[in-house]
Amino acid sequence: MTEFTPIASLIGGMMIGLSAVLLMLWEGRIAGISGIAGRLLPPYRDGAFLSRFGFVVGLVAAPLAMIALGGVEISQTVSSNIPLMVAAGLLVGFGSVWGNGCTSGHGVCGLSRLSTRSIVATGVFMATAIVTVFLVRHVIGA
Amino acid sequence: MSFFVNLALGLLFGAGLVVSGMSDPAKVLNFLDLFGTWDPSLAFVMGGAVMVAFVGYRLVLTRAEPIVGDRFHLPTRSDIDARIVAGPAIFGIGWGLGGFCPGPALTALGLGATGTLAFIPAMILGMWAARLLADGTAAPRPA
Numbered sequence: 001m002t003e004f005t006p007i008a009s010l011i012g013g014m015m016i017g018l019s020a021v022l023l024m025l026w027e028g029r030i031a032g033i034s035g036i037a038g039r040l041l042p043p044y045r046d047g048a049f050l051s052r053f054g055f056v057v058g059l060v061a062a063p064l065a066m067i068a069l070g071g072v073e074i075s076q077t078v079s080s081n082i083p084l085m086v087a088a089g090l091l092v093g094f095g096s097v098w099g100n101g102c103t104s105g106h107g108v109c110g111l112s113r114l115s116t117r118s119i120v121a122t123g124v125f126m127a128t129a130i131v132t133v134f135l136v137r138h139v140i141g142a
Numbered sequence: 143m144s145f146f147v148n149l150a151l152g153l154l155f156g157a158g159l160v161v162s163g164m165s166d167p168a169k170v171l172n173f174l175d176l177f178g179t180w181d182p183s184l185a186f187v188m189g190g191a192v193m194v195a196f197v198g199y200r201l202v203l204t205r206a207e208p209i210v211g212d213r214f215h216l217p218t219r220s221d222i223d224a225r226i227v228a229g230p231a232i233f234g235i236g237w238g239l240g241g242f243c244p245g246p247a248l249t250a251l252g253l254g255a256t257g258t259l260a261f262i263p264a265m266i267l268g269m270w271a272a273r274l275l276a277d278g279t280a281a282p283r284p285a
Contacts, residue, residue: 001179001181002166002168002183003181004181004182005186006183006186008163009163009183010162010186010187010190011161011190012158012160012161012162012164013162013187013188013189013191013192013194014194015157015158016155016159016162016187017193017195018154018158018194018198019152020155020191020199021194021198021201022154023148025202025208025209026147026151026210027147027209028207029215030215030217031151031155033243033244033245033248034269038269038270038273039273041266041270041273043277051144051145053145054144054145054148054149054152055149055151056152057149057152058148058155058156059152060152060252061152061153062152062155062156062157062159063156063165063250063252064252065153074160075166076165076166076167076168076250076253078167078250078256079167079241079257080256080257081257085240085258085264086261086264087264088239088242089236089260089268090236090264090265090267091235091236091268092237092243092261092268093264093267093272094233095232095236095272096229097229097268097272097276098228099225099230100229102243103243103244103245104243104244106230107188108192109195110217112191112195112199115220116220117217117220120222120230121229124230124231124234125231125233126174126234128232128233128238129237129238130238131238132234132235132237132238133171133238134177136239137175
């Protein structure tokens with residue numbers, strides 16, 4: 001069980017949305033994390049490497065900065081099943097780039113723009129994720 | 143300059159993930175577990191983000207161009223091809239297995255959980271493979 005946190009989740013979501021809007025205002029780009037992280041490795045086709053690198057450094061540093069500044073505790077339950085997490089990482093990395101986006105690029109930015117492709121993509125990844133969790137938890141019973 | 147602006151925006155995005163609870167894969171997996179320990183929080187995260195971006199994008203895009211850079215880089219395609227279904231289908235399976243999508247996984251990196259440290263290199267490798275494969279199958283670019 002995890003606690004249902006509607007207020008905190010709404011506020012956190014609005015912070016994510018604000019970051020996406022400000023990135024569009026600043027340099028005209030979609031805040032899609034798979035697009036940003038996927039272009040950290042070569043080949044490099046545009047001059048935006050430093051921008052992308054900065055965004056990723058910010059993402060990684062955020063919880064550490066919050067712990068250092070606010071003394072917040074961040075609770076987290078991550079599976080320690082290494083083969084499972086490697087497989088999950090490969091699928092997430094490959095699928096998100098192959099489909100031109102993930103929860104942020106399609107789910108947040110794309111839906112906000114009412115993009116047909118993003119609406120399809122979001123419906124598909126929600127569906128396969130829900131089926132996967134159902135199979136793992138209720139059929140295989142892991 | 144753009145490095146530092148992006149650093150600040152990455153911090154804001156990452157803090158949003160932490161505040162919203164999405165840096166915890168257990169919360170994500172419970173959202174996806176409709177028939178078990180369902181936690182609807184993720185719907186509020188997406189709802190909040192989409193509300194702000196829906197209004198904010200409309201305001202920003204009234205401008206002729208962004209503050210730096212020559213133009214807004216907006217996706218223009220609207221066709222439904224095999225990749226826009228297959229990619230998200232594969233991504234969703236991985237998301238359901240580990241409870242991580244790319245943003246929350248990167249935000250969790252510094253917390254150093256074993257599963258995260260296994261996930262991140264695999265994710266980067268998967269992203270790289272997809273880019274190379276996409277380049278290989280795409281029509282040749284004009285020189």
